[in-house]
Amino acid sequence: MRRNIFIGIIVLLLASCQEGPFYEKNSVIPGQLWDNGFKPEFQVEVKDKQNRYDLYFNLRHTAYYPYTSFSFQVNQRGKSSQDSSLRYEFKLAESDGSWTGKSAGNIYEQSQLIKENISFPDTGIYVFSIEQNMNDNPLRGINDVGIKLIKK
Numbered sequence: 001m002r003r004n005i006f007i008g009i010i011v012l013l014l015a016s017c018q019e020g021p022f023y024e025k026n027s028v029i030p031g032q033l034w035d036n037g038f039k040p041e042f043q044v045e046v047k048d049k050q051n052r053y054d055l056y057f058n059l060r061h062t063a064y065y066p067y068t069s070f071s072f073q074v075n076q077r078g079k080s081s082q083d084s085s086l087r088y089e090f091k092l093a094e095s096d097g098s099w100t101g102k103s104a105g106n107i108y109e110q111s112q113l114i115k116e117n118i119s120f121p122d123t124g125i126y127v128f129s130i131e132q133n134m135n136d137n138p139l140r141g142i143n144d145v146g147i148k149l150i151k152k
Contacts, residue, residue: 021148021149021150022051022053022149022150022151023042023044023147023148023149024058024146024147024148024149025042025146025147026058026060026144026145026146027040027041027042027130027144027145027146028143028144029142029143029144029145032062032064032140032141032142032143033138033139033140034132034138034139034140034142035137035138036131036132036137036138039075039129039130039131040129040130040145040146041127041128041129042127042128042129042130042146042147043125043126043127044125044126044127044128044149045124045125045126046078046120046122046123046124046125046126047123048123049119049120049121049122049123050119051119051151051152052117052118052119052151052152053117053118053119053149053150053151053152054113054115054116054117054118054149054150054152055074055113055114055115055116055118055147055148055149056111056112056113056114056147056148056149056150057072057074057088057090057111057112057114057130057145057146057147058109058110058111058144058145058146058147058148059090059092059101059109059110059111059112059142059144059145060107060108060109060110060142060143060144060145061092061107061108061141061142061143062106062107062108062141062142062143063099063106063108063141064106064140064141065092065108065140065141065142066136066140066141067092067093067134068091068092068093068094068095068097069089069090069091069092069093070089070090070092070132070134070142071087071088071089071132071133071134072087072088072089072130072131072132072133072145073085073086073087073088073130073131073133074086074088074114074128074129074130074147075128075129075130075131076126076127076128077126077127078120078122078124078125078126078127079122079123079124079125079126081120081121081122081126086114086115087133088114090110090112092108092110107143111148117152128147130145130146130147
């Protein structure tokens with residue numbers, strides 16, 4: 001009995017030591033119709049410039065999304081740093097048409113690493129924005145998008 005209590009306490013202590021993301025936020029796409037002019041922004045406050053992070057892209061789409069992949073651009077601007085822009089394309093469905101990612105009913109969710117080991121040159125506010133780079137305007141079937149920074 002004592003041994004089980006001891007093991008339980010150890011498990012609780014280890015679980016409480018795990019850190020969640022440093023920053024995570026998602027933005028809903030109005031009506032699941034993403035217009036080219038809508039570029040969700042995410043403001044990240046950096047208090048320690050010594051830390052390094054992994055940057056993830058979060059995406060939730062419906063089964064009515066018309067393509068097997070998704071192209072987008074992530075823009076970054078901030079205090080005392082050069083603005084940057086990177087383009088990405090993610091595979092969302094297999095060749096047989098089955099969706100990748102986690103599903104909950106008609107919604108499919110993915111969180112994918114897009115940039116490893118990034119650092120910020122100074123403390124302050126850094127702004128990330130996301131642009132959809134698909135041919136359709138508006139693009140239907142995207143529920144929400146976001147970013148997640150995980151401190152290393």
